Amino acid sequence: MKRNVLIIGAGGVAQVVAHKCAQANDRLGDLHIASRTLAKCEAVIASVQGKGAMKVPGVFAAHAVDAMDTGAVAALIRDTGAQIVINVGSSFVNMTVLEACIETGVAYLDTAIHEDPAKICETPPWYGNYEWQRRERCAQAGVTAILGVGFDPGVVNAYARLAADDHLDRVHSIDIVDINAGSHGRWFSTNFDPEINFREFTGTVYSWQNGVWQENAMFEVGQVFDLPVVGPQKAYLTGHDEVHSLSAAYPEADVRFWMGFGDHYINVFTVLKNLGLLSEKPVVTAEGLEVVPLKLVKAVLPDPASLAPDYVGKTCIGDIVRGVKDGAAAEVFIYNIADHKEAYEETGSQGISYTAGLPPVAAALLIADGTWDVGRMVNVEDLDPKPFLNLLNGMGLPTRIRDAAGDRALVF
Numbered sequence: 001m002k003r004n005v006l007i008i009g010a011g012g013v014a015q016v017v018a019h020k021c022a023q024a025n026d027r028l029g030d031l032h033i034a035s036r037t038l039a040k041c042e043a044v045i046a047s048v049q050g051k052g053a054m055k056v057p058g059v060f061a062a063h064a065v066d067a068m069d070t071g072a073v074a075a076l077i078r079d080t081g082a083q084i085v086i087n088v089g090s091s092f093v094n095m096t097v098l099e100a101c102i103e104t105g106v107a108y109l110d111t112a113i114h115e116d117p118a119k120i121c122e123t124p125p126w127y128g129n130y131e132w133q134r135r136e137r138c139a140q141a142g143v144t145a146i147l148g149v150g151f152d153p154g155v156v157n158a159y160a161r162l163a164a165d166d167h168l169d170r171v172h173s174i175d176i177v178d179i180n181a182g183s184h185g186r187w188f189s190t191n192f193d194p195e196i197n198f199r200e201f202t203g204t205v206y207s208w209q210n211g212v213w214q215e216n217a218m219f220e221v222g223q224v225f226d227l228p229v230v231g232p233q234k235a236y237l238t239g240h241d242e243v244h245s246l247s248a249a250y251p252e253a254d255v256r257f258w259m260g261f262g263d264h265y266i267n268v269f270t271v272l273k274n275l276g277l278l279s280e281k282p283v284v285t286a287e288g289l290e291v292v293p294l295k296l297v298k299a300v301l302p303d304p305a306s307l308a309p310d311y312v313g314k315t316c317i318g319d320i321v322r323g324v325k326d327g328a329a330a331e332v333f334i335y336n337i338a339d340h341k342e343a344y345e346e347t348g349s350q351g352i353s354y355t356a357g358l359p360p361v362a363a364a365l366l367i368a369d370g371t372w373d374v375g376r377m378v379n380v381e382d383l384d385p386k387p388f389l390n391l392l393n394g395m396g397l398p399t400r401i402r403d404a405a406g407d408r409a410l411v412f
Contacts, residue, residue: 002107002368003029006082008067008097009089010040011193012305012349013111013150016357017086018044019347020395022053022060024361027368030059032080035089038064047348067093073100082106084367086360091115091196095130102134102141107367109360111150113241115196120280121203124213125244131377138377145377149363151336151355152178152257153242155392156319158385159334159399160246163321165385167332167403171253171323174246179260181230182313182340182351186302188268191352194298198278201269205239208247208255219266225258228400228407229337230316235260245379253323272297308350311340315351333402334410336392346396355397362391386412 033041041062067089087097087110094114101108114130122129138145156176164171190197205216221237240257247255277293318335343354366372390412399410
């Protein structure tokens with residue numbers, strides 16, 4: 001049994017994590033949140049208190065920490081008595097936070113793959129460049145480290161495992177489809193950190209097909225998916241974290257990730273890229289000022305957290321898994337529908353943050369009660385998906401399935 005949670009980060013996803021941890025603090029114990037800026041952590045706690053989210057009276061404290069400093073994070077873990085760390089800070093800090101967890105012997109959770117700020121789109125499989133190199137040390141230390149336990153990656157990995165275990169005898173392909181059919185009313189914005197968002201789309205698009213890595217350019221390959229609730233949506237083959245672990249778990253299957261984009265986003269992105277404004281290499285202005293173009297773009301765009309009050313519409317994220325069942329071709333679509341307005345009313349964050357922030361709390365609860373406290377490093381598809389998806393059903397992210405038998409809620 002593990003108790004006491006330290007949340008790293010204080011953005012929109014962290015706010016959802018904080019609210020959901022508060023709603024389960026009778027099982028999770030003392031709560032702590034830390035980032036470079038103490039005021040942001042205090043604002044998250046004020047939001048939790050303002051909505052009366054704490055299930056029982058208890059500790060929820062704010063701290064300032066440089067998450068790039070392993071020693072500082074380790075000291076904070078010891079000072080707070082945290083036994084579970086939920087890292088929802090920038091993906092640049094993943095390895096320093098993980099190292100602190102290995103050093104202190106506490107459980108580690110994150111929602112996205114590690115990135116080196118000096119590199120874009122490294123050689124696949126991406127997890128092999130950083131996280132998986134620490135598997136042996138986690139096992140030796142008995143540290144549970146669950147990688148990429150947001151929605152995508154995370155819940156979609158569990159959907160793939162569920163399809164393979166319960167719905168198909170053989171899996172031929174896994175197509176993960178992420179559609180945001182919502183609107184925030186701004187002329188242009190990204191739904192999460194612009195720097196991470198744009199980095200994700202400027203590199204090579206890797207997919208796993210026919211047993212090898214396939215390379216494409218962003219927006220090169222697109223198709224229309226007819227989905228429940230949100231209807232027909234254009235999505236593009238995109239590089240993404242879960243492809244790099246699911247391809248190892250299901251090497252005989254094609255694994256692809258598709259993300260929905262409107263023409264307006266693509267046009268703005270293309271102009272910014274062609275003008276060099278998505279570059280991370282510094283330039284010097286006529287006044288002698290050194291500026292990193294990507295950081296300037298980030299500075300002038302709306303803060304993603306500011307989008308939440310005006311966001312309306314829904315998201316649809318799920319897995320189309322094809323293969324063979326009882327000797328015949330079969331297909332299942334396992335998915336979730338989330339609502340931006342409902343997410344904001346509950347947690348003060350929009351639906352993108354909600355879908356990313358709720359799953360690590362469910363995972364923390366499974367670590368707390370021992371179900372997922374496995375004492376080693378894993379990706380979500382390495383674990384039994386049913387306890388996880390069952391918790392999500394009751395916490396705000398219900399799972400549905402569409403197959404030959406129709407469209408229905410999936411209950412365990």
